[in-house]
Amino acid sequence: MRTIIYDNNLLPYRKYNAFPQLLIPVVNDITKLPFLIDWLISERNDRIEKFVSCNATNIDAYNLKQPDNKLPKIIFIIDELFAVQKAPHFEKYITNLLLNNHRLGIYCLFFTKLDFHNLSIKSFLDLLYICDFPEVKKIIGIDPTPRDIPSHAIIHEMDKMDGITFEKFCLNLLIINGFENVQLTSETGDHGIDLLAEKDDITYAIQCKCYASSIGNAAIQQAHTGKSIYHRDIAVVMTNRYFTKQAIEEATALGVKLWDRDKLLSLSKKLNNGNSH
Numbered sequence: 001m002r003t004i005i006y007d008n009n010l011l012p013y014r015k016y017n018a019f020p021q022l023l024i025p026v027v028n029d030i031t032k033l034p035f036l037i038d039w040l041i042s043e044r045n046d047r048i049e050k051f052v053s054c055n056a057t058n059i060d061a062y063n064l065k066q067p068d069n070k071l072p073k074i075i076f077i078i079d080e081l082f083a084v085q086k087a088p089h090f091e092k093y094i095t096n097l098l099l100n101n102h103r104l105g106i107y108c109l110f111f112t113k114l115d116f117h118n119l120s121i122k123s124f125l126d127l128l129y130i131c132d133f134p135e136v137k138k139i140i141g142i143d144p145t146p147r148d149i150p151s152h153a154i155i156h157e158m159d160k161m162d163g164i165t166f167e168k169f170c171l172n173l174l175i176i177n178g179f180e181n182v183q184l185t186s187e188t189g190d191h192g193i194d195l196l197a198e199k200d201d202i203t204y205a206i207q208c209k210c211y212a213s214s215i216g217n218a219a220i221q222q223a224h225t226g227k228s229i230y231h232r233d234i235a236v237v238m239t240n241r242y243f244t245k246q247a248i249e250e251a252t253a254l255g256v257k258l259w260d261r262d263k264l265l266s267l268s269k270k271l272n273n274g275n276s277h
Contacts, residue, residue, distance in 0.1 A: 002072045004040070006033055007079040008172055023074065028168075030087050037093040040076055040106060044097070047071060047104045059105030073105040081112040082119055083175055098128075113176055113270070154268050155261070158210070158240040166210035167194045170238050176270040179204075191229045192222030195238075205232035209239040215260075216243075217250045224254045238264065 002023040008030070027036055047059070050071070056062035063070040076097075078084055085091075098108060110128070112119065161169060167184060174182045179197040195206040205227040209215050219237050227235035236257045237243075243251070243258050251258050259267075 001075065003075045003077065004036065005077045005079070006036065006084065007077075008083040008168075030084060033084055033087045034089060034093055037076075037090075037097055040074070041093070041097055043074070044101060044104050044106055047106075051104070058103040071105055073107065075107045075109055078108075078110045080172075080175070081110045082114050083172065085119060151265055151268075154265060155240075158261075158264065159212075161210050161240075163208070163210055166240065167208045170206070170208045170264075171195055173264065173267045173270075174206075177267050185230075191226045192219075193226035193230055196230060196232065202234060203232040204234050204236055205230045206236040206238055209237060209241070211239065211241050214242050214244050215239050215247055217247045220247050220250045220254060220256050220258075223256050227256075240264065 001021055003021045004023050005026045007026050007028055027033065047062075050066075051057070051062050054062065054065045056065055059071055059073065094108075097106070101108065158166070158169070171182050171184060174195065174197050179199045182195065182197040184195060185191075185193050192207055193205045194208040195204075197204045197206060205223065207219055207223040207226065209219055215237065219239075223235040223237050227233075234257060235255070236259055237251070238259045240261055242260045248258065250256075
C-alpha cells in the first residue's frame with residue numbers, strides 16, 4: 001500500500017512525512033492539487049492498459065498474474081474537503097478520478113468537519129460512500145481515537161512560521177471554526193489585509209502578524225484602514241504574539257478586534273475535534 005496526503009492543516013501534517021508508506025511528501029499547497037490528481041488519473045489510465053494486456057479485471061487479479069511486478073494499492077487522502085472544493089477544476093478532476101478507481105487499486109479517503117449540505121460537491125456526491133471514524137477503522141485499519149495536539153506544540157509551530165505560512169494557518173483556523181468564504185488577498189497591494197471571511201452574516205477584514213515581539217499600533221491602523229477599503233464590517237488583527245498597551249488602547253477606540261496568542265490557541269482546539277466522512 002502507498003499513501004498520498006493533501007493536508008491543508010499546517011500544524012500536524014509534518015508528522016506524516018516519516019510514514020514509510022508515503023508515496024510523496026505531504027502536499028499542502030492548493031495550487032499543486034490539480035497536478036496531484038492529474039498524476040493519479042494518469043496512473044489509473046496506465047493501470048487500465050496493464051490490466052487489458054494480461055486480461056485482468058481488477059488489481060488483485062493483475063497481481064496474481066504478475067507476481068514479480070505487483071502494483072501497490074494507493075490511498076489518496078484529503079484532510080479537509082471544504083478547504084479544497086474551490087480549487088481550479090476540482091470537481092471535474094475528482095469526478096474523473098473517482099470513476100472506476102476502486103478496481104484499479106486507487107482509493108480516495110476524504111475527511112470533513114462539515115455536514116455535506118455545506119459542501120459544493122453535488123456533481124460527485126453519488127460517487128462517495130459516507131462513513132464515520134469507526135467505519136474508517138474497519139476499512140483501512142486506523143486507530144480512530146483523536147490525539148490532541150499539545151498547546152506547546154502549537155505555539156512552537158506558530159513561532160517558526162514565515163508570513164505566508166502563518167496566513168494559511170490562520171485561514172485554516174477560520175475554516176474549522178465555522179467561518180465561510182475565507183480567502184487570501186493578493187500578496188501585493190492588499191492594503192494591510194491578508195484574509196477576508198464571513199460568519200453569521202458579519203464580514204471580516206483580517207491582518208495576520210507572525211512576529212517575534214509584541215504587536216504595536218501600526219497594525220491596528222492598517223487593519224482599520226483596510227476594513228474600509230474592502231467594505232467589511234469588522235477589522236481583526238491575528239497574531240502569534242500579544243499586543244502593546246498602546247495597540248490595545250487604539251484598537252478599543254477604533255473597534256478593531258485583537259486575536260492574540262491565547263485566542264489562536266483557543267481556535268486551535270478545533271484541530272483536535274473533527275468528524276470523518
